[in-house]
Amino acid sequence: MQFTALLISALSTLTFAAPAPVPATDNITARTCTPYYAEGGQFYLQKDAGSPSSTQVVSFTVPVPVPGPCSLIARFPPGHPIYTSGDAQINVFSGEGSNAPGSLVGTVTLSSDPHEVKTVTINSFQCFGHLSYRFELATQGAGSVSFPQGYGAGIALTYGC
Numbered sequence: 001m002q003f004t005a006l007l008i009s010a011l012s013t014l015t016f017a018a019p020a021p022v023p024a025t026d027n028i029t030a031r032t033c034t035p036y037y038a039e040g041g042q043f044y045l046q047k048d049a050g051s052p053s054s055t056q057v058v059s060f061t062v063p064v065p066v067p068g069p070c071s072l073i074a075r076f077p078p079g080h081p082i083y084t085s086g087d088a089q090i091n092v093f094s095g096e097g098s099n100a101p102g103s104l105v106g107t108v109t110l111s112s113d114p115h116e117v118k119t120v121t122i123n124s125f126q127c128f129g130h131l132s133y134r135f136e137l138a139t140q141g142a143g144s145v146s147f148p149q150g151y152g153a154g155i156a157l158t159y160g161c
Contacts, residue, residue: 033158035075036060040150045090047137047144057095059132060157067160070127072105075119076112080153084110086143092122095132099125107138110145127159 038058047053062070072092076082092106106122125131133155137143147154 033071033161034066035073035156035158036062037151037156038149038154040148042146043135043149043154044146045135045137045144047086047139047142049140049142053137053139056135057132058135058155059096059130061130062127062157062159064127064129066127068127069124069161070131070157070159071124071161072122072133073119073156073158074108074110074122074154075117075156076110076147076153077117078112079114080112080147082110082112082145082147084143084145087137087139087141088143088145089138090135090145091138093134093136094125095134097128097131105133110147131157 038060043056043058045054045056089107089109091104092108094103094105095101098105105125108120108122110120112118135155137145149155
C-alpha cells in the first residue's frame with residue numbers, strides 16, 4: 001500500500017511534454033488548407049500608358065459544400081520567376097459565383113523569394129461551387145506582370161483553413 005501511494009505520488013509530479021511541432025514549409029501545410037490552383041499556362045497582364053490594362057480571368061470549381069471560407073491566394077515556390085516592368089500593382093475583382101460580381105476585392109503586388117515559399121492572401125470569401133476573379137493592372141501609367149502558372153505556383157483558392 002505504501003508502495004502504491006509512493007508510486008502515485010511520484011507519477012503525479014511527472015510532466016509529459018508534447019512533441020515539438022514540425023516546422024512547416026509554408027502556411028498552407030501548417031494549416032492543412034486544401035489548395036486549388038488555376039490551370040497552367042502563362043499569367044500575363046500588360047498596360048501601355050494611356051490605354052486600358054489587359055485582363056486575366058482565373059476560375060475555380062470546388063466541391064460543395066466545403067468548409068469555408070475560401071481564400072484567394074498567390075503562392076510561389078522559392079525562386080519562381082515573376083517578370084515585372086513599370087508599375088506592377090494588380091487590382092483583383094470578383095466575378096462569377098460571388099455575392100458582388102465586379103467588386104474590387106483586393107490589390108496585390110506579386111513577388112517571389114529566392115529561399116522560401118511565398119504566399120500572399122488576396123482576400124477571403126464565402127465558398128461557392130464556381131468562383132472566378134478578374135485581374136488587371138492598377139496603374140495609370142505603363143506596366144506588366146507575367147509568370148508561369150501551374151500546380152504549386154501562381155493563383156490558387158484554398159479552403160478548410
